[in-house]
Amino acid sequence: MAAEFIPEAEPLHPRxxxxxxxxxxxxxxxxxxxxxxxxxxxxSITFFFFLGGLFALLIRLELLTPGGDxxxxxxxxxxxxxxxxxxxxxxxxxxIPAVLGNFLIPMMIGAKDLAFPRLNLxxxxxxxxxxxxxxxxxxxxxxDTGWTFYTPLSTAAANGHVVATAVGIFITGFSSILTGLNxxxxxxxxxxxxxxxxxxxxxVWSHYATSLIMVLGTPVIAVTLLMVGVERIFHLGxxxxxxxxxxxxxxxxxWFYSHPAVYIMILPAMGVISEVVTTFSRKxxxxxxxxxxxxxxxxxxxxxxxxxxxFVSGQSVYAGMIFSLLSFLVAIPSxxxxxxxxxxxxRGSISWRTPMLYAFGxxxxxxxxxxxxxxxxxxxxxxxxxxxYFIVAHFHYIMVGGAIMxxxxxxxxxxxxxxxxxxxxxxxxxxxxxxxxxxxxxxFPQFVLGYLGMPRRYHAYPPEFQVLNVMSTAGASVLGVxxxxxxxxxxxxxxxxxxxxxxxxxxxxxxWQTTSPPPTENFPVPPVVTSEPYVYATExxxxx
Amino acid sequence: xxxxxxxxxxSLHPEHIVSPKSYVAVFLALLVLTATTTLVAFVDLGPWNxxxxxxxxxxxxxxxxxxxxxxxxxxxxxxxxxxxxxFWLAILLALTFSDFATRGWLPILRMRP
Ligand code: HEM
Ligand SMILES: [Cu+2]
Numbered sequence: 001m002a003a004e005f006i007p008e009a010e011p012l013h014p015r016x017x018x019x020x021x022x023x024x025x026x027x028x029x030x031x032x033x034x035x036x037x038x039x040x041x042x043x044s045i046t047f048f049f050f051l052g053g054l055f056a057l058l059i060r061l062e063l064l065t066p067g068g069d070x071x072x073x074x075x076x077x078x079x080x081x082x083x084x085x086x087x088x089x090x091x092x093x094x095x096i097p098a099v100l101g102n103f104l105i106p107m108m109i110g111a112k113d114l115a116f117p118r119l120n121l122x123x124x125x126x127x128x129x130x131x132x133x134x135x136x137x138x139x140x141x142x143x144d145t146g147w148t149f150y151t152p153l154s155t156a157a158a159n160g161h162v163v164a165t166a167v168g169i170f171i172t173g174f175s176s177i178l179t180g181l182n183x184x185x186x187x188x189x190x191x192x193x194x195x196x197x198x199x200x201x202x203x204v205w206s207h208y209a210t211s212l213i214m215v216l217g218t219p220v221i222a223v224t225l226l227m228v229g230v231e232r233i234f235h236l237g238x239x240x241x242x243x244x245x246x247x248x249x250x251x252x253x254x255w256f257y258s259h260p261a262v263y264i265m266i267l268p269a270m271g272v273i274s275e276v277v278t279t280f281s282r283k284x285x286x287x288x289x290x291x292x293x294x295x296x297x298x299x300x301x302x303x304x305x306x307x308x309x310x311f312v313s314g315q316s317v318y319a320g321m322i323f324s325l326l327s328f329l330v331a332i333p334s335x336x337x338x339x340x341x342x343x344x345x346x347r348g349s350i351s352w353r354t355p356m357l358y359a360f361g362x363x364x365x366x367x368x369x370x371x372x373x374x375x376x377x378x379x380x381x382x383x384x385x386x387x388x389y390f391i392v393a394h395f396h397y398i399m400v401g402g403a404i405m406x407x408x409x410x411x412x413x414x415x416x417x418x419x420x421x422x423x424x425x426x427x428x429x430x431x432x433x434x435x436x437x438x439x440x441x442x443x444f445p446q447f448v449l450g451y452l453g454m455p456r457r458y459h460a461y462p463p464e465f466q467v468l469n470v471m472s473t474a475g476a477s478v479l480g481v482x483x484x485x486x487x488x489x490x491x492x493x494x495x496x497x498x499x500x501x502x503x504x505x506x507x508x509x510x511x512w513q514t515t516s517p518p519p520t521e522n523f524p525v526p527p528v529v530t531s532e533p534y535v536y537a538t539e540x541x542x543x544x
Numbered sequence: 545x546x547x548x549x550x551x552x553x554x555s556l557h558p559e560h561i562v563s564p565k566s567y568v569a570v571f572l573a574l575l576v577l578t579a580t581t582t583l584v585a586f587v588d589l590g591p592w593n594x595x596x597x598x599x600x601x602x603x604x605x606x607x608x609x610x611x612x613x614x615x616x617x618x619x620x621x622x623x624x625x626x627x628x629x630x631f632w633l634a635i636l637l638a639l640t641f642s643d644f645a646t647r648g649w650l651p652i653l654r655m656r657p
Binding site for chain 2: 188216220248249252253256303304306307310314315316317318319322323
């Protein structure tokens, strides 16, 4: 969007930016700069991404052969539990919001910082304390309940460190509530003069919707895990039928948060894709208001569908029917987004830069993930494929194919702004291709496996499933390589990369109208916004 | 919004100051209601047991929200947020009870002891 000052007038590399104003560990650990806090989060979630990846690697190695030969079944249960817990609560939920959202929201709205900078730093510390509890549990023998902590297994039977893990997730939840709260207040009160709600970048809209879910949903998972702890320690009958509780109640409470939580993971990625698609198609987004409201609609409708995880749990079939119908509704705003992105690209001047490659990957894979979600939301079909590898494939298409592609696309797109350096484009395109191939090789066979009846969460399987499992394990290794390459060249570029100009992609976003990397206060002169967010469209401006 | 605008807004809606007297009054009311809950617990009202207990709890929560949390004097945005939170709680309860209330409808489940 057009700001009142001319970016070219800025020096290419300002002497003072947020990275070099101060040095030393203390200047990072006590910072209140949203950009530095974003980098604290980046370092932490990267650690958890590779830890979670290590567990995944061991799972896939075990499944290379039909027999349960690498690890015992109990160890296997712990591996998939810790994989899920680490990836979901400590990587995916904070990923885009706490890193890119933290870094970009103040810049996109022309503010100096978030509304509550201290609270922002506190949220990172809370995250670290929560992670410490869960890591303690991992190191001292782990948990084996699955990331879903279903009762009465988790309260009466499992003998791993359920309570320590749950306490860790409970604590981390507060960091996500604080982030959401901070974003909501910031977006309401700190927009630059002239920046009306319908001039906000779609990235900001999607984070607003995400924040609503964080604030409204997370308290429920916190209370639920507390109840698990209370039942486990004090034998208060809440969920265990032997004590007079109802195990299905646990599933209601758990999924009331955890279905919306899947939208905490995907909505921010959708925000990234909206930005990337407009920039690299050099076109205004098609149907801005539809895309903006679709984010809010997803956030609200996402709270009405949780029972689709419970079709075979003993939930009343009548409730099942209602949840099935409501689940179909969520697909509408999701589809609106996909159609609008494609319509935006239509007759655009598309450049095949790395972020755009990830956007293409996202759109295709999210569509497959979302459509298979509709299969699963169909009550009758779900009875057949529930708890099979079909489910595993479905959510990995969305979470890995969608959310992580969005995250990587966003990291590449904003890396010049974050680090002030360009990444090597050739390597980056190569890695994007590897990720795409590795991803599909890993997870497409799992759809077939699940449809053929291979259940999830077992460490051994009948020999006729081996070929597909070998493909999946091979794909996982390729995917792993695809994730390590960007790690290497991002780190490399910090030292050896070319200096990034203020606006390498010629984007109209406000965050590009300041230097790369930005100064601590983001904008030397507070910007004034005079136009809509994506002003690319005039024919004369279209450059190949 | 810049600093001066924030100040302008604040002078339009000055922070309401609650007198210590009303705080004490609410505090006493809360104590009395707690005592009532305890006393009523010893009387068997049949199906009304839960209704009365929840009713008293509701009154107490309302007092805390309106007076201790200053919602009576807050902006509409703050009120919308409170109502939104309650509405979300209502979603949780309504859809969960749509399960519990209809589980017995299916003949096969009605045979449970
Ligand atoms: C288009 C909208 C979607 C629909 C209709 C949908 C539907 C479903 C259904 C019915 C299930 C339960 C299957 C079963 O357990 O038998 C399921 C599982 C799952 N979905 Fe989706 N889904 C959608 C989008 C998403 C998104 C956006 C994500 C993540 C970002 C996601 C993540 C998951 C996860 C993690 C599970 C499995 C949870 C578990 O049991 O461990 N889904 N989905
Ligand atoms: Cu769901």
